[in-house]
Amino acid sequence: MATVRDATYDVLRTLGMTTVFGNPGSTEEPFLRDFPADFHYVHALHEATAVAMADGYAQASGTPAHVNLHTGPGTGNGMGNLVTAWHNKTPLIVSAGQQTREMLLLEPRLANRRPTELPQPYVKWAYEPARAQDIPAAMLRAYATAVQPPAGPVYLSLPMDDWAQPADPPPAPRSVATRFAPDPARLDDFVRVLADSRNPVLVFGPGVDRSGSWSTAVALAERLAAPVWSAPATERAVFPEDHNHFRGVLPYAIGPLAEALRGHDTVLVVGAPVFRYYPYVPGGHLPDGARLLHVTDDPDEAARAPVGDSLLGDPGLTLAALIERVPLADRPPPAPREAPAAPEITVPLSADALFAALAAHWPADGVLVQESPSNLSALRRQLKVNRPASYFTMASGGLGYGLPAAIGVALAERDAGRQRPVVAVIGDGSFHYSVQALWTAARLALPVVVVVPVNQQYAILKAFAELKDTPGVPGLDLPGLDIVAIAAGYGCATEVVETPDQLGVALTTGLRADRPTVLPVPISTDVPSLL
Numbered sequence: 001m002a003t004v005r006d007a008t009y010d011v012l013r014t015l016g017m018t019t020v021f022g023n024p025g026s027t028e029e030p031f032l033r034d035f036p037a038d039f040h041y042v043h044a045l046h047e048a049t050a051v052a053m054a055d056g057y058a059q060a061s062g063t064p065a066h067v068n069l070h071t072g073p074g075t076g077n078g079m080g081n082l083v084t085a086w087h088n089k090t091p092l093i094v095s096a097g098q099q100t101r102e103m104l105l106l107e108p109r110l111a112n113r114r115p116t117e118l119p120q121p122y123v124k125w126a127y128e129p130a131r132a133q134d135i136p137a138a139m140l141r142a143y144a145t146a147v148q149p150p151a152g153p154v155y156l157s158l159p160m161d162d163w164a165q166p167a168d169p170p171p172a173p174r175s176v177a178t179r180f181a182p183d184p185a186r187l188d189d190f191v192r193v194l195a196d197s198r199n200p201v202l203v204f205g206p207g208v209d210r211s212g213s214w215s216t217a218v219a220l221a222e223r224l225a226a227p228v229w230s231a232p233a234t235e236r237a238v239f240p241e242d243h244n245h246f247r248g249v250l251p252y253a254i255g256p257l258a259e260a261l262r263g264h265d266t267v268l269v270v271g272a273p274v275f276r277y278y279p280y281v282p283g284g285h286l287p288d289g290a291r292l293l294h295v296t297d298d299p300d301e302a303a304r305a306p307v308g309d310s311l312l313g314d315p316g317l318t319l320a321a322l323i324e325r326v327p328l329a330d331r332p333p334p335a336p337r338e339a340p341a342a343p344e345i346t347v348p349l350s351a352d353a354l355f356a357a358l359a360a361h362w363p364a365d366g367v368l369v370q371e372s373p374s375n376l377s378a379l380r381r382q383l384k385v386n387r388p389a390s391y392f393t394m395a396s397g398g399l400g401y402g403l404p405a406a407i408g409v410a411l412a413e414r415d416a417g418r419q420r421p422v423v424a425v426i427g428d429g430s431f432h433y434s435v436q437a438l439w440t441a442a443r444l445a446l447p448v449v450v451v452v453p454v455n456q457q458y459a460i461l462k463a464f465a466e467l468k469d470t471p472g473v474p475g476l477d478l479p480g481l482d483i484v485a486i487a488a489g490y491g492c493a494t495e496v497v498e499t500p501d502q503l504g505v506a507l508t509t510g511l512r513a514d515r516p517t518v519l520p521v522p523i524s525t526d527v528p529s530l531l
Helices: 004-014 047-061 071-088 101-106 132-147 184-197 206-210 214-224 253-262 297-305 316-327 352-360 375-383 402-416 437-443 459-468 483-489 500-511
Strands: 019-022 039-044 065-069 090-098 154-159 200-204 227-229 246-249 264-270 290-295 307-311 367-371 422-428 450-456 516-523
Touching: 004 132, 019 047, 019 402, 039 437, 047 065, 047 071, 047 090, 065 071, 071 090, 090 132, 132 154, 184 264, 184 290, 184 307, 184 316, 200 214, 200 253, 206 214, 206 316, 214 316, 227 483, 246 375, 264 316, 290 297, 290 316, 297 459, 297 500, 307 402, 307 483, 352 375, 352 450, 352 500, 367 402, 375 459, 402 422, 402 437, 450 483, 450 500, 483 516
Parallel strands: 019 039, 019 065, 065 090, 090 154, 200 227, 200 264, 227 246, 264 290, 290 307, 367 422, 422 450, 450 516
Antiparallel strands: none
């Protein structure tokens, strides 16, 4: 007779979810026993690392990923990156073991006391099945919930004695919609506003990339002869950054953002919140006289916007519908931006010089995963992202995501047969939040290159301290960290890079290697301006 475990693995096969990310614990062993040969267990050394790897894998593959955590403590370990998955709108099925049902009343060791409350509010649905036989159907519901817009993580708490129970007849497989079109009448209202606008501006967000709509976004920008900004602090690149219409990334504070949009009478925001702000710099949300139109597939995102009129719909479908309806503008297209001046080469390198060198040697089809907050402006200024699905970072602001996410992205690229090269830019502070991810990359022989700008400080926090006038904050310097020794200990190739030419050689070599490569690069300790 088929067991609940047998039936659940069959459901996962039906869903195409045969990769499981995790760090095994005692409450998960009954699920993982006799692990099927057609499944792949991606072993992480920490639950937070497992969650971020699964997130990167799901985003790069375009399909949900499954991560298996260790009851309450493991869920707690993974929560930081679960928060990021929520903000990234990444479809994840998070399963976690639970103690034996017969002992739950006693609250034994490793019992998850309130399993459906623990991951809240950063999951779309959390459930512990009332019967063992409900697990396969719960897995199907979890999948359907995770992929429907807005996509996001879901959580299943699964008692360890359920897996050996006899299964009910298998649940019928079914499909669910993952995109929806905008209301036609509301769409016509938006078209009229855009047609009457004297000087519209477009602000695109990660929903454009998630919906595979770069070409549609370009067509609308050219039809409206409108400049394009990336939404602030966005987790994905949204538009070809060498295009003449592209203006850059909006600042993520209220007053400066409104100032950047000054002179425009209509602001069309597609696939982004309005807006992702931090730090608090007061001002109007829009320049005087401007009207904002907001396209999103997330009702909560629309509801919390401080200004503007919303239209619910898939960003890509809505962009396509707008192109069919808006008239061709008779104004000239925006002039191209001036290219940034070539940075001076100093010892140590400035952040701009480092990233200019990285851009000079960038592989044509490369994927960038970044988590270097203090150097982000320099990175985006020097390195232009010009292909879809080629830039990933954390939407939450929490550190410890980027390094394991890059490994998940690289694994997805290999599993899909695309083999796109993956480069991670991870600050030396961020690097140590999830450094154990390197072991998994080495075990999987993934040729990820990790460029580590080394300034021996939390420079982003020093920038915040300057902006907010909070001198004397402890714990902002990071002396005595030997990145080369740590990387070698996890099985990586590694060398310190000090010049642009050295970076080019090391990057080329690392992308052809059979293991990850870590390249620490000493940079200037100057603290950049936050805004």
